[in-house]
Amino acid sequence: MKRAAVALVLGLTLLSCSGPQPETQEAAPPKQDTSVVEMGMEAQKHIGLTVAPATLAQVTEYLHVAGTVQPIDSRIGAVRPLARGRVQEVLAKMGDRVASGQPLALLDNIEAGELVTESQAAQAELQKLKIQQAASARQMERSKRLAEIGATSQKEFELIQAEQNAMLEAIKAQESLLAGLSSKLRRFGLTEADLQQSSITTIRSPFAGVVIQVQVAPGAVVDPGMELFSIGDLSEVWIQAEVYEKDLGRIRMGQSALISVDTYPDEKFSGRVTYISDTLDPKTRAAKVRCVVPNPDLRLKLEMFVAVDVPTTFSRKSLAVPTAAIQQIAGKNIVFIRESEQKFEVREVQVGRVVDEQTEIVAGLAEKELVVIQGAFHLKAVLMSKQLGED
16 A cells, blocks of 8 residues: 555656646846946047036127128218319229328319419519519609708608508518419419429328229319218228117127128137117118227228127126037937046036037036037937837
8 A cells, every 4th residue: 555655646746747837037138227328449539539627617698690891980081172173094993002192183173273374463463563663662762862952842752652652562462362372272282383384283192091982084074072082091990780679788888899701710800899879770670780890901891791799798607518518318408427438427417508619507517527528429329229229
């Protein structure tokens, strides 16, 4: 009996071992850490990855507007003839740089010629009066001697003396007339001797500058007051821009401005806001704003298009990083912080103002932490691939 019972137990045991076995589950792979991104040194070198410490900087917001170069009204001189005449030759054209006193045109001065004729006639009359006065003086001297010996009456002597005095006054009046005619000739830049040969006068530039307008041609008859040339002193120019109504409160008189032009891409010109219009254009809802900019070498040309950067009233010292360092994932702003040579921490940050390719960091970053400022987009791509791998 005992042997039969042992045999039964062994049989049941063997049956249980030979039956179907439960399936074993495979071990799940370890979950990847998506708060850290790794990149080898060769890959970093290939993409030009660069890091820099986060630093405090003066964050100043600028208003960016377009404008044009214009001459300053008070630095424009209108050249006009002083007398009626006919233009013989035009010596300057628009755009020419001229020196002070440089000839601009030659004018056949009709009025100056008439003045010379009058002057010559007055000179002849003066000579006649002097001859008559000399003869009168001799007659008076004879009459005086005769009156002293009683050969003539005292009354006759006094009449001759009165004629002599009248003659002297006439000479003074004629000399005054000649002085007036000479003065008029000098205003034309001429003397009587100059016009003995020709009545051509020279119209000259009043100061050094650039010819910005020419309104005369050879052969034209011009009158006093007609504007022949406009000369602009362009050593200082206006930059005229238009600022929209909503931005006017962000600028103020006297503040500095930076001017850039496509012609000189690596250079900035400094200026100052000197005018903000009190009226708006009803169509554009913008006000005219002018900046004065020094232009000693005349590199800024009239009507040239420029970009104007005016610092606004917003300016404060804040932690800032280059805007290229900020990446967005799922609507969140992140930066990459270097932990070691090949590891970078993914850090969410809160951003503020963006000014001149610099982004203000309000929270999430400490000063001097090493931030990836170039190559952040490639690290973002690696991070996204890790997250897709998990899914």
